[in-house]
Amino acid sequence: MIYKFIIGCCLLFSLSAQSELLVDKQRFEIDEFTTFGGKTIKQLAVGFESYGELNSKKDNVILITHYFSANSHAAGKYSKDDAQAGYWDAIIGPGKAIDTNEYFVISVDTLVNLNANDPHTITTGPASIDPDTGKPYGLTFPVVTIRDFVNVQKALLESLGISQLHAVVGASMGSMQAIDWAAAYPEWVPRMISIVGSGETDDWGSSMLEQWSIPIRLDPNWQQGNYYDSEAPTEGLTSALMFITQAALTPEFFNQVAQTNDIERQKSQALILQDINQSPAIVTWLHERAKQRAALMDANHLLYLVRANQLFVAGHQGELALGLKNLKAKTLFLPSDNDLLLMPYLAKRAHQILIEQGKHSELIELEGNLGHLNGVSLISQQGQKIKQFLQQ
Known part of the structure; x- marks a missing residue:
């Protein structure tokens, strides 16, 4: 797998007069990427954003993995005039639960990102041009999995000289990426936070x-x-x-x-x-x-994202307990008590398996009237717990 790091525009992690985090989208490319299913994607590109500064040891990295309909815009604004900040701006930034004065926080657009027509999203998928034909891939694009999202992120981190995370944190589909990170690359992940998440997609889901x-x-x-x-x-x-x-x-x-x-x-x-x-x-x-x-x-x-979610089981070994066997991370699950999409039993099952395997795992339910979206719009209610967990 050959990859290269391209700075499309300089990163800004300075603060405005209103203490708003300003950020630019950057671009990462891989010349050839082999999917979990064994197919090759040429000239793969994804966007990413980062907040805070990477320390000299490169060991203060928190990876944010995004949900189904989101992109890597997890915090801050592209300009002071933006009407809305990134989806987790309430917990990412200077002095916040995920403190950018302490951590280098990075988030990456997934492959087959739903927002393919958004100028602030960089992704490779069915709408992209196949370099072999000069036409959009359409359904000739390979089926991709949550593991493929993880492996693209890993390649990006390695291009930055990073070889270990401080933590990986994700909501919904992001929680799937987070737990798969911990299962697939246990030496990389000492802490994992799953918000409104799941260890696998069951038949109901x-x-x-x-x-x-x-x-x-x-x-x-x-x-x-x-x-x-x-x-x-x-x-x-x-x-x-x-x-x-x-x-x-x-x-x-x-x-x-x-x-x-x-x-x-x-x-x-x-x-x-x-x-x-x-x-x-x-x-x-x-x-x-x-x-x-x-x-x-x-x-x-959207069809490809649906399939990636349908194929998901942490560890991608066919059975959840087996997939979690090598996980070493301390884990924190924050399901929403009235979630109708990824219902709390899914997080509870993964949590219970980890407890039975003798691993450190905590679970606290989010509250509110937004169901699944409690994990995005009301996440600050557990900001202090997230902050404490990251310091363990």
């Missing part, structure tokens, strides 16, 4: 993931993945994102949204009584938000 693929495959514009010279399957992708959003939240949250817009709900009830083509107000609300997000995403990339 695999079936739910498949529901996200179905609308895309049924969209006539999908054309077996060969849509890059024509109209994209936007409606199929939008419908998939609607399913994802609902699974990531809770009935309580949806009912609160509906009550907040009670006038619109009453109007929609009158309309849907008269017209079968009209939708309830909450469905319109969900569709509009999904459609906005779909503009920066790629439908084929």
Whole structure:
């Protein structure tokens, strides 16, 4: 595997007058990468961001692995005028739980990243140009796994002269990468934090993931993945994102949204009584938000991410207990008590296996009315615990 480190733009880890962390996206390339399934990807590229400074021993590194619909923008802003900071800005930064005065924090865009059309995302996947044909890969792109995401990250870290992490921390699909890191490369990972996570995808989860693929495959514009010279399957992708959003939240949250817009709900009830083509107000609300997000995403990339998640079992040895056998890291699991997507039993099972294997593992449940998204939007409630765990 040949790799090279390319600085697309200089990294900024200075603070603005408002103490905001400013960051730029950087680019990493590998000339040839062999997937877990034995296929070759040429001219692979991913983006990454980092916060804080790498010390002289290069042993203060915390890797942040991102969730399904995210990219590497975990903290800070690209400019002072950005409306929103990275998704974990509440816990990453100077003096925060993951303190960038102490740690060099790095996050990497995954392969087949969902945000393939976002200018702040660098990824290789079905929408990329196959160097052998000069055309987008489409479904000829190799199936990739969570292990492949891990191995690309490892290659990037090695290009920086890093040979061990202080910790790896991830939420949702990021938690899968985090625990697989600890299982695959135990000498690298002394600490692992799994947030709203899982040690494997069980049959229930695999079936739910498949529901996200179905609308895309049924969209006539999908054309077996060969849509890059024509109209994209936007409606199929939008419908998939609607399913994802609902699974990531809770009935309580949806009912609160509906009550907040009670006038619109009453109007929609009158309309849907008269017209079968009209939708309830909450469905319109969900569709509009999904459609906005779909503009920066790629439908084929979603299918590949679904498959990577369906194939996941930590250690990739077919059985979870076997896959966790070599793990040496101290582990902290932070599931959400009302998560309908990666339900708490998944984290509890991995935690219990590690306890039975005589390993150091802790588990604390997150609270809140956001379900799976408690692990993103309400993560600061366990900020002190995260800080303490990283100091162990």
